[in-house]
Amino acid sequence: MPDENTLQPVPEDWQRALAIAAHPDDLEYGAASAIARWTSQGKWVGYLLVTRGEAGIDSMRPDETGPLRTQEEIAGAAVVGVDTVDFLEYADGMVEYGLPLRRDIARAIRQHKPEILITGSFHLKWPSGALNMADHRAVGIAVLDAARDAGNRWIFPELLDEGFEPWNGVRFVCVAGSPEAAHGVDVTDHIDTGVASLKEHEAYINGLGRDFDPNSFLKDNASWAGAEMGAEYAVRFEIINV
Numbered sequence: 001m002p003d004e005n006t007l008q009p010v011p012e013d014w015q016r017a018l019a020i021a022a023h024p025d026d027l028e029y030g031a032a033s034a035i036a037r038w039t040s041q042g043k044w045v046g047y048l049l050v051t052r053g054e055a056g057i058d059s060m061r062p063d064e065t066g067p068l069r070t071q072e073e074i075a076g077a078a079v080v081g082v083d084t085v086d087f088l089e090y091a092d093g094m095v096e097y098g099l100p101l102r103r104d105i106a107r108a109i110r111q112h113k114p115e116i117l118i119t120g121s122f123h124l125k126w127p128s129g130a131l132n133m134a135d136h137r138a139v140g141i142a143v144l145d146a147a148r149d150a151g152n153r154w155i156f157p158e159l160l161d162e163g164f165e166p167w168n169g170v171r172f173v174c175v176a177g178s179p180e181a182a183h184g185v186d187v188t189d190h191i192d193t194g195v196a197s198l199k200e201h202e203a204y205i206n207g208l209g210r211d212f213d214p215n216s217f218l219k220d221n222a223s224w225a226g227a228e229m230g231a232e233y234a235v236r237f238e239i240i241n242v
């Protein structure tokens, strides 16, 4: 049995967040319920997707899948109160950690001036012990580094030429799906919105080729996390201070 109150609440004394993920649907596998809570508090949250997830459906060609998953992501974001959804156009499944990715994320941070970032796990393994995906690992590490790059005018000087002044206001990064989560967000009043957000990814879920119920998947995970912070439902995050 998990101890109650082992997860500390994620601080909420901020107004702007940018959520950055490798693929359409990554944020909807848990983080979206917390994002629904935050937008309901009047906070601004924007999404930045590194790819369009075009390699994610085995039975469908990438040139069909990319536009479809783009639309599903925009619809899923709208459900949780997110109107800004940008895409970086990296190739799904082949995202590399490196300077181009750091620069492109740093540009978005300078543009949107968030106080916190939300991203997926950069760890080698999921909490279950299974192998995490290469794209997720590359994007997660690049997000952490870009949080700092965004504040240094001497890194990526081409961003200055494009008109993006340094932004060093990112306080911390919330990492979803981390095996080292020590914080949580009570999403008891927002889990149904999070489920609705995941259900927008209908083509992807149908393409899995197996039974998958977004409602029971998200609520099972959220009830286990909730037990660790005295809530009915919660979402876990690892917080890394910048």
Ligand SMILES: [Zn+2]
Pocket: 022, 023, 025, 026, 133, 136
């Ligand atoms: Zn993914």
